[in-house]
Amino acid sequence: MSVPETARAVIIGGGVIGCSVAYHLAQLGWRDVVLLERKQLTSGTTWHAAGLIAQLRASANMTRLAKYSADLYARLESETGLATGMRQTGSITVALTEARVEELRRQAGMARAFGVEISELAPDEIAARYPHLNTDGVRMGVWLPGDGQGDPSNIALALAAGARAGGARIVEQTRVTGIDRVGRHVRAVRYDGPDGPGRITAEHVVNCAGMWAREVGAMAGATVPLHAAEHFYIVTEPVAGLGRLPVLRVPDECAYYKEDAGKLMLGAFEPRAKPWGMEGIPESFCFDELPEDLDHFAPILERAVERIPMLAQAGIRTFFNGPESFTPDNAYLLGRCNEADNLWVAAGFNSVGIQSAGGAGMALAQWMQDGVQPFDLGDVDVARAQPFQRNRRYLRDRVSETLGLLYADHTPFRQKATARGVRRSPLHDHLLARGAVMGELAGWERANWFAAPGGVAAYDIGWGRRPWFPNWAAEHAALREGIGLYDMSSFGKIRVEGADAAAFLDLVCANRIDVPVGRVVYTQMLNSRGGIEADVTVTRLSDTAFLVVTPAARLHADMAWLRRHLGDARAIIVDVTAGEAVICVMGPGVRGLMAAVSPDDWSDAAQPFGTAREVEIGIGLARAHRVSFVGALGYELYVSADMAAHVFETLAAAGADHGLALCGLHAMDSCRMERGFRHFGHDITPEDSPLEAGLGFAVPKDKTGFIGCDAVARQRDEGIRRRMVALRLDDPAPMLFHNEPVLKDGRVVGHVTSGSYGHHVGAALGLAYLPSELSNPAALAEGGFAVEVAGQVVPATVQRRAFFDPDGIAMRGDLPRAP
Structure with a gap:
């Protein structure tokens, strides 16, 4: 079959996922769809897949996609006349x-x-x-x-038949040799087929190249980490x-x-x-x-x-041995690439390609049609990919482990053992020398907790309270009752600067960004449906310069979102993460410590909450941001990487006389749970609105013109269908992590989006969305709530407000001490 000169979408790769994307685009009415396959359909990995089709996945929406796949394969035979071998065996x-x-x-x-x-x-x-x-x-x-189970090749061929029936063109024996890209837009795909080389202009390009997807992505300068x-x-x-x-x-x-x-x-x-x-x-x-x-x-x-x-x-x-592609985190890669606005990927299925392909193809096609995720796909969104993960040695080392992790114990806090140490904070060696036990996120080595002198500085993972639970509790207590220091250098830092920077950020952010210099603004970036695409702070550094701070794993996704909407605004967007360390000092005693290391005035009058200013620490300079993710009085100290060690040493030396404790990010997370702060990717996603998440305070009612404002206005007028609540187990023994069912009078009404142990309040805590009829004050006052934990139903107290300091008094000054 000949290759046309233009297409609305070019799909690269004729395995089960490429055929699924073609099928679902055709179902949406896309007629100019071309699938290019280097050899023959299914000839890479699909043909030798085991064909297991399981419904339950690690999150609600991944389960939704797997269930869709099973239903689709069951009906394809009647639609296309090709048997899929789908059999519900249990x-x-x-x-x-x-x-x-x-x-x-x-x-x-x-x-x-x-x-x-x-x-x-x-x-x-x-x-x-x-x-x-x-x-x-x-x-x-x-x-x-x-x-159940099915026949992988026949499933793919049935999808291909359905795609052809819908007008898609499938061309075999045609190898892609290059992708032409200009700026953030892919223009064309170059190929070599039976009739020689050619070039097809495309509005969209979809990389479904399986174990070749890394190399195909590289043709367009895109990161597709798999091996x-x-x-x-x-x-x-x-x-x-x-x-x-x-x-x-x-x-x-x-x-x-x-x-x-x-x-x-x-x-x-x-x-x-x-x-x-x-x-x-x-x-x-x-x-x-x-x-x-x-x-x-x-x-x-x-x-x-x-x-x-x-x-x-x-x-x-x-005796069969065949190659399959695996990703660094055992989640497949789906969605729009960070590097180009019309380059998409669906690859790296980690041996669950057959059960995933139907749903993944449906979700990607809908995303391409609408321009936004049809529902939260954060578990698999390729936007999480880090550029360094293109490194072949990193991928080789990591996939030697991730394949086995499919069947390993999926206990909380498990850390990858391979391909470690690639990204390190300027404080890394200082923290290790003081007993830090490191975890890894987005390649960053991060201190998660600290071993006591002479203790074992290593994880003992499992369910329930581990031997290091008391260490975690002590660090949590330091942040609540004394002074704790933790390293937040891994968080992403994006500098947005230019004559139009303020106006541009006011367009993409729901909160008001055109504020006085030195103000720190908490805000979300929304999509056109009012869903949360990013959860950040924005600090105005000067008339024309702003600093956007985001979670470590979200840096490149958020930069892509900003660049996607920049248009012709006069502003530049630069990743400055590595330029500054961030040392957080938090707790009711923090002002005494800061007075010991700095001549600056640390009173409320000198620096109110939500502001940033330059300060002196030791013989160095820093920028102190008076904000807190742990709900405590404190400062995030932004220090240039060259001065970070000095500032840390100065704080540590003075801290010996002030009861300073080094804390890890587990304590940061458990403190944020007590304060009810939301975590992007678990509690808030592109499927959730600020009003549903209880974040309406960050969206001024009188602000208009920002992306998503119409959707938020409609929700305010019409009301919301669900609302986020906080819950606390009445029994102090069990642990919560995420996805535990929430029950009302014995009936499942929701699930925990994120959980941790609230050491200060003395019980496990969680956040969850409940329907509006169950999350209003009257319904909550009735009680009858519980959480199922490993088969045990545990009564729970549920409320809208945080279980610690719901009015934020601690962040603005000392809480009155209990007698």
């Missing part, structure tokens, strides 16, 4: 350890919160559903009747008496089992994987297999023979 996941029991019970609660049918099974009930399973060591399991790794499975000869079976997962043994046509497949997600393709993927690669490595697979197989004894007598028909 699935069982079993637990062999107490940690896995806790995880499965929490997952069961999450499933109920998301509307997925699930039930717990005792070992004898598991054996009844899977009679070939040796239940020795099995403690319990969960049953999801809606899960191929070897994935192993065996398929037996037909086994007499096998029968129809559900999918079985035994994550504690790194194994999954699938029955198909009387044969049994055993697949593995081994703890240490084998990256592949460091030297590039051969040009001839098409329906290829990689060399067998029985030694690598042997430990999984040995345990499997004990778990499913009939495997010992079953002959092996196929």
